[in-house]
Amino acid sequence: MRTSQYILATLKETPSDAEIVSHQLMLRAGMIRRVASGLYTWLPSGLRVLRKVENIVREEMDKSGAIEMLMPVIQPADLWEESGRWEQFGPELMRFTDRHNRTFALGPTHEEVITDFVRKEVSSYKQLPLTLYQVQTKVRDERRPRFGVMRAREFTMKDAYSFHLSEECLDATYQVMHKAYCNIFDRLGLDYRPVLADTGSIGGSVSHEFHVLAESGEDAIAFSDKSDYAANIEKAEALAPTEERPAAAKELKAFPTPDAKTIDELKKHYGVKPHRGVKTLIVYGTPDENGQRGLVALIVRGDHELNELKAEKHPLVDSPLEMANEADIIAAIGAKPGSLGPVGLTMPILVDRTANVMADFVAGANKDDEHYSGINWDRDVTEYEVADLRNIVEGDPSPCGNGTLHIKRGIEVGHIFQLGTKYSEALKAGVLNESGKNQIMTMGCYGIGVSRIVAAAIEQNNDQYGIIWPQPIAPFDLAIVPMNMHKSHRIPDIANNLYDSLKAAGLDVLFDDRKERPGVMFNDMELLGVPFTLVIGERNLDENMVELKNRRTGEKLMIDINTAVEAIKAAMNA
């Protein structure tokens, strides 16, 4: 590609609405432009990267035995009603009606469509197992799109679905996919980790996420320093402390706290250390047969955070978790949030494992502007249940029993699930088994955020000058930057010849033939992140040499023009 016939579209200045570095650099490097909130046009350079990621994903999926197909973005509402997700999915599902007033959705995922396809086309156990996939545009009406293509409303996803007769068979394919995903992220040249994950609204039992590690990541991941254990923080179990609860030493005593509504204020005004007090959070309980929801108190240590996923999985707690409003709290307890505690509560009380080993602790007195000190379990609060309710924190013991947990941030770029029969059951997708009986299929599903990978790769690979692409996904392998070509007699021929032979050697070459000053060209190539730049200048031509510069290391290599193609290939493989 010649820059004179290309649309480079680089920017000197950073558009003000771009928050994270990948978004800024994608705009500045001329990869994307915003059309509306969460909607982007991919410019030629951006599309080149997207396609390279896509192709690596495709190659590894094919290698794993999955078969590519393509389903429509537009999906009929009927299928979603059949699975129950028309109601359940919420406003994130973009819905519309056609001219005949029939209702449709823009696909945020394709479990319904693929299950519908397979139930119609597959009828015998002999056709199983079967793994189908597509690379396709997904639509999710995100409440708050942000970070450019990282969390967009329209994005490219590879989604795969597998169908089985048994859990064992599903598990085998799941392992194959896990491996295929590792191969993909290895080939992409990214620093990533597979982690245990929650299954969320997609449903199912076993699940792993694949995270690209980056400070800007929206997820927190917990790692053991002594084992392979890694889990999304929302999933990581906080083990019960090994130490025994100390014996009660103090009397229960109320004290006035008019200036303290929060743990911080309790510390500031009354010297109560956060780990010596507990937080009491009031949430709604599971509805009774009349649909009425009572209240449930959740207790965690003052310096810990409630893990909402863990809480809402408890049978007493309504899901999704909802914090009780102030009016309901006052009606039930007689005190406002800020002075709540477990002593004297009549509602069910769930106590986090760590809070349960506290003695002589502080909490609200369930009376405005008053707290208790010297609270002790079993003596002052007798009816309660112990559960894992909190987020793990740095330094907690690993749930695998080996090592200590450390927390890093990650960007979720892949997610695999063992779905079980959630969708096949709902859509009655069965096959005849060996004994001629109809049997519901067991499913797995496997997603990769292709467009998100592009942004995640930049988060991990950039410097003050711009993007530094991992070679396999760079928009171009090499840029040819001739010095003052338009004034030189010999440079145009040499540059053109090298351009032709490098292209013939199968490389993606960007030939900067603009009539620009060297600095402009160098800066643009560095911003775009092209891994190698071949500088052709009068200075070295007398020795028949050109200069090969490595974007990542900054290393400059003088190579002979006559063996340039070989030298460049060698450098790329180094």
Place this chain on the structure above:
RNA sequence: CGGCGAUUAGCGCAGUUUGGUAGCGCACUUGGUUUGGGUCCAAGGGGUCGCAGGUUCAAAUCCUGCAUCGCCGACCA
């Protein structure tokens, strides 16, 4: 969805307090100059100041409503 903020040329911004017919830098066009790291000089093109109402002799500027965008939170995965 709640809180906060923004909206003036393709991009980044000033001008709004104190109303008087819109400006700077980058980018773009033309000519010259320069040429191994975003040259310099000159001349140009480009804006119903987010939209709609209102106040006023006069509105980018004051008032009301709306829209869009962003940040924080909640939500979602």
